[in-house]
Amino acid sequence: MNKDNIMNKDKNIKNIKNIKKNKVVLAFSGGLDTSYCVKYLTYEKHLEVYSAIANTGGFSSDELNDIEKKARSLGVASHVTLEQTQKYYGLVVKYLIFGNVLKNSTYPLSVSAERICQAIALAEYAKSIGADYLAHGSTGAGNDQIRFDLIFQLIAPEIEILTPVRDQQLSRKEEIDYLAAHGVILDWKKAK
Numbered sequence: 001m002n003k004d005n006i007m008n009k010d011k012n013i014k015n016i017k018n019i020k021k022n023k024v025v026l027a028f029s030g031g032l033d034t035s036y037c038v039k040y041l042t043y044e045k046h047l048e049v050y051s052a053i054a055n056t057g058g059f060s061s062d063e064l065n066d067i068e069k070k071a072r073s074l075g076v077a078s079h080v081t082l083e084q085t086q087k088y089y090g091l092v093v094k095y096l097i098f099g100n101v102l103k104n105s106t107y108p109l110s111v112s113a114e115r116i117c118q119a120i121a122l123a124e125y126a127k128s129i130g131a132d133y134l135a136h137g138s139t140g141a142g143n144d145q146i147r148f149d150l151i152f153q154l155i156a157p158e159i160e161i162l163t164p165v166r167d168q169q170l171s172r173k174e175e176i177d178y179l180a181a182h183g184v185i186l187d188w189k190k191a192k
Contacts, residue, residue, distance in 0.1 A: 024133035024162060025126040026051045027118070027148065028079070030067040033137030033165045036175040038074040039182045040164045041135060051076045052125050054118035057085035074184065082121040092117060115144050119151035127156050135162040 024041055028034045028051035041047045051071040055064060064081050071079040092113040095101075126134050134152045138145035145166060152161050165175070179186075 022046065022048050023129065023131045024049055024135050025122060025129070025131045026076075027122050027134075027136040028053055028067065028071055028076075029137070030070045031137070032172060032175055032179075033139060035070070035074055035184065035186075036170070036179060037135055037137045037164050038071070038076055039179060039184065041162065042075060043182065045162070047133065049076045050129060050131065051079045052082055052122055053080075054082040054084050054121040056088040056114050056117055058114075080125065082118075082125055084117055084121050087121075088114060088117045112143065112147060115147040116151055119148045120155055122148075123152050123155035123159070126159055131159060133160050133162050135164065137165050138163060139165050 024045075024047040026034060026037055026041065026049050028038070030053075034051075038049050038051065041049050053059075053064070053067055059067070068079045068081070096113070123134060134156065136145070136148045138148060145163065149161055149163075152159065170178075
């Protein structure tokens with residue numbers, strides 16, 4: 001092997017090491033915040049967005065199909081539904097029912113546990129596809145952001161967490177305007 005070949009080989013190795021990380025798994029509900037995240041992560045962060053929804057039993061097949069169509073229309077590289085209904089029931093819901101654990105003496109205290117189950121599924125999916133980032137559209141107003149962040153850190157500490165909506169502290173109007181500037185015109189009345 002001559003000196004030029006060795007130098008070219010060294011350059012190629014350096015180039016491979018400098019390849020930009022670019023795969024992000026986005027927890028995608030199809031709402032305003034996660035729709036904004038798709039476009040922002042694509043255009044501003046230059047990431048390849050893999051959207052995923054963890055279904056714990058709250059969606060019909062038609063709703064899941066609509067969410068997938070929306071994700072694809074926004075330009076994601078891939079969209080998956082992570083089916084978690086039986087797992088969620090087996091690990092959480094049945095015990096809430098057996099224990100009659102109610103919030104405000106009205107309904108099973110299941111949302112916080114549901115987010116944890118969803119976050120575990122999302123983190124495991126991100127690891128399985130070699131994602132460099134995990135993202136969610138939590139606004140910073142509630143506890144879901146904490147649940148997602150903590151579980152992501154526990155399950156996939158090697159994957160960086162991105163939270164565009166929380167970090168930028170955007171108004172709904174700013175998100176809607178950004179989407180419109182990128183050709184996404186939808187009825188966002190429900191998001192108000």
